[in-house]
Amino acid sequence: MPDRVLITIDSLRWDVFDAADxxxxxxxxDWKQAWAQATYTFPAHMSxxxxxxxxxxxxxxxxxxxAIRHDGERNRRAQDLWRLVNPESPRRARETLEGKTIVEGxxxxxxxxxxxxxMSWFNPNTPPGAFLTDPFDRFAFFDGPDLASxxxxxxxxxxLIEQLDATAGTDRFVFWNIGETHARFEYExxxxxxxxxxxxxxxxxxxxxxxxxxxxxxxxARVLERSPDADLVIFADHGEALGExxxxxxxxxxxxxxxxxxLVRLAS
Numbered sequence: 685m686p687d688r689v690l691i692t693i694d695s696l697r698w699d700v701f702d703a704a705d706x707x708x709x710x711x712x713x714d715w716k717q718a719w720a721q722a723t724y725t726f727p728a729h730m731s732x733x734x735x736x737x738x739x740x741x742x743x744x745x746x747x748x749x750x751a752i753r754h755d756g757e758r759n760r761r762a763q764d765l766w767r768l769v770n771p772e773s774p775r776r777a778r779e780t781l782e783g784k785t786i787v788e789g790x791x792x793x794x795x796x797x798x799x800x801x802x803m804s805w806f807n808p809n810t811p812p813g814a815f816l817t818d819p820f821d822r823f824a825f826f827d828g829p830d831l832a833s834x835x836x837x838x839x840x841x842x843x844l845i846e847q848l849d850a851t852a853g854t855d856r857f858v859f860w861n862i863g864e865t866h867a868r869f870e871y872e873x874x875x876x877x878x879x880x881x882x883x884x885x886x887x888x889x890x891x892x893x894x895x896x897x898x899x900x901x902x903x904x905a906r907v908l909e910r911s912p913d914a915d916l917v918i919f920a921d922h923g924e925a926l927g928e929x930x931x932x933x934x935x936x937x938x939x940x941x942x943x944x945x946x947l948v949r950l951a952s
């Protein structure tokens with residue numbers, strides 16, 4: 685079976701992704717503009733972990749499994765990618781999983797489950813973090829002072845490569861939450877590291893989030909080299925308001941928070 689790989693790029697706006705010079709990420713396949721399932725990290729990942737990803741609303745399999753289309757004779761739902769057995773009406777899916785989350789579902793199918801998170805919601809020493817991370821066989825949260833976890837992509841990539849090398853030849857589910865694109869929009873060694881959050885300066889925020897995405901591009905490439913033929917899902921868990929209607933940040937509903945980039949690429 686191919687690896688199943690899920691990567692979330694925290695807080696990344698669609699327009700920032702679209703403008704960025706991220707050659708590896710953009711070479712992976714057909715990226716789409718999608719609508720997030722939630723406005724901040726915890727509920728967005730809870731949704732993903734029960735198989736409900738952002739939606740493209742274009743009727744496509746795997747990226748638009750919920751919206752109902754009506755062609756005059758029948759209702760049609762697109763096919764799910766990873767569907768968790770739940771109280772909803774059954775639908776077609778590439779894989780149907782049993783358990784509390786898809787992590788548990790893949791484990792029941794014999795996969796080694798490997799994950800790493802940057803946001804504090806994934807800190808296993810807190811109750812919410814434990815809830816998200818306990819189902820994994822192997823999980824790493826890279827903590828540290830001054831939001832160092834938000835600048836952890838190189839260390840996360842190193843750790844994931846170690847885990848993938850150690851589990852070569854097994855079926856695997858791999859999850860990676862990347863934090864550099866979250867405010868304060870920093871990567872390790874960037875010229876503005878340690879400066880205040882630039883909320884209030886739209887152009888600086890946009891430029892720094894774009895620079896963070898361009899920085900993590902090569903680190904995603906390093907990890908995916910270890911799993912070149914995987915069922916791959918990458919999306920932003922939510923976006924970020926940067927002055928639209930006077931709003932800054934996320935955790936509330938507005939177009940900039942809900943509009944995100946998404947890629948689904950199936951193993952050949």
